Amino acid sequence: MVQSGVSSVVAALERELGATLFNRDRHAVTLTEAGRALLPEARATLAAAQAAVDAVAETTAGLRGTLSIGMMVSTGPIDVPALLGRFHHAHPAVVVRLWQASAGSADLAQAVADGTLDLALLSLPGEPPAGVRIRQLAEEPMVLICPLMHRLAHSRSVSIDALREEAFVEFPVGWGTRAVVDLAFAEAGIARQVAFEVGNYTTAFGLVANGLGIAFVPASAAAGMSSAVAGVTVTARGADSPVMTWRIQVATVTSHRPSAAARAFLGELRYLEQR
Secondary structure, eight states, X not given: OOHHHHHHHHHHHHHHXXXXXXXXXXXXXXEOHHHHHHHHHHHHHHHHHHHHHHHHHHHHTOSOEEEEEEEOSOOTTOOHHHHHXXXXXXXXXXXXXEEEOTTOHHHHHHHHHTTSOSEEEEOOSSOOOTTEEEEEEEEEXXXXXXXXXXXXXXXXXXXXXXXXXXXXXXXXXXXXXXXXXXXXXXXHTOOOEEEEEOSSHHHHHHHHHTTSOBEEEEHHHHTTOOTTEEEEEEEOTTOOSBSOEEEEEEEEESSSOOOHHHHHHHHHHXXXXXX
């Protein structure tokens, strides 16, 4: 639609609702409070309409439509490319849009909540935001990595209390791994010194290998680290089991039924859980 056509439709909608939906000035257009209230309901309405179209399409020409999926930088034991390959083979008419969020799981959950994504593979140690449902797919322990010359490098396991004076290489706030570690240290009453904050495992491994700090990563990521770095299990005081666990989850919206394409993809994930 041309701009004048969009303006006419929006003006008609505002008259029907009896509310102004947009703040307009010469430089920007932003949502009013009424507009923000309408947005999730409008997206749910559009999703319901698409679900009706999908239901008919399934009976005639097979599964069609677009599926928007979000994922973390790492999904641990879940091989997303292989999963998408199987899904594409089974449903070639579905267009998949994959978004890898460097900002972390918190942003992915919000994108599911506001309808930007149909579903997301993420890691949320706490409660999801309103309107989001999560289901656990897999879990693995977090591993402490440190340079080979570090005092802890040759230990099989250490207590979290032994890390009070250490400098850490960390991932951004919003990442699921960061939330797991922050929570564990808060519960232990230990304040951490974060010397570096990076957005990928490769850089984190490099900083640790060069003696610039220690870091926590999922066990699957630690398995691929360089020989210049050692992995150590961290336990709570007086315990033998790992104190931090990274959980991989799938998030969907609660306000409406997922699309037919999303339900088919969720079925692939359930197949993985049963293997």
